[in-house]
Amino acid sequence: xxxxxxxxxxxxxxxxxxxxQFVNDFGVIYQVYFTIGADYFPDTYFKNYLKTFGFLPISSxxxxxxxxxxxxxxxxxxxxxxxxxxxxMFVCDEKDNKQSVRNRLFNTxxxxxxxxxxxKFDLVFEKTTFVSAIISKNNPFYIDxxxxxxxxxxxxx
Amino acid sequence: MxxxxxxxxxxxxxxxxxxxxxxxxxxGVELAQKEYGIEFNELRPPRIREKK
Numbered sequence: 001x002x003x004x005x006x007x008x009x010x011x012x013x014x015x016x017x018x019x020x021q022f023v024n025d026f027g028v029i030y031q032v033y034f035t036i037g038a039d040y041f042p043d044t045y046f047k048n049y050l051k052t053f054g055f056l057p058i059s060s061x062x063x064x065x066x067x068x069x070x071x072x073x074x075x076x077x078x079x080x081x082x083x084x085x086x087x088x089m090f091v092c093d094e095k096d097n098k099q100s101v102r103n104r105l106f107n108t109x110x111x112x113x114x115x116x117x118x119x120k121f122d123l124v125f126e127k128t129t130f131v132s133a134i135i136s137k138n139n140p141f142y143i144d145x146x147x148x149x150x151x152x153x154x155x156x157x
Numbered sequence: 158m159x160x161x162x163x164x165x166x167x168x169x170x171x172x173x174x175x176x177x178x179x180x181x182x183x184x185g186v187e188l189a190q191k192e193y194g195i196e197f198n199e200l201r202p203p204r205i206r207e208k209k
Contacts, residue, residue: 012203013203014203015202015203017186017187018186018190018197018198018199018200019197019200020200031186033181033186033197033198034198034200035197036197036198052174052177054178056181058185083201089170089174091174091175091178093175093178093182094175095179123164123167123171125167125168125171129171129172129175131174148167149163150167
């Protein structure tokens, strides 16, 4: 299912080798990338559809977002998801101890921009590591992938 | 797989993902690919934006 991307106000971006790159209104250059995630679940049917997602500013250490920067990143992610039965995983950067803030931001983005066709699964480890995955509800591997997650009702150590 | 095993598996996955992210941030995409063997997914060119 293809998301309606036309309402997103995004910067123009270009493909450079195997990353997307754009410049926001403040002159900050962002790179957006997807890496191969097959090794995380090597014995599954969905391993070749697993990708990790990330983005970073390469000309600044400022990770703050304006709306258009956010919508550019979301546009790229949504467009990628629309291209096939991909399952996109991501983890919140921890190097500045702002991972919980990032996690809240990503949750906000997902609630705002999801048209209902995707689910997001989240896990937190030791209250400090936030990992998530986005998958289409129509993905043929949806049940298998969902079953890879531990039952969130229990506590684990 | 038990729930505990699933938890531990995902914990290791999260650690690997963090490590990968750190490498990319520190050395950049090109070196991450060449020196650390991180594989980036092939991408299609951006769509041509429709004129409104």
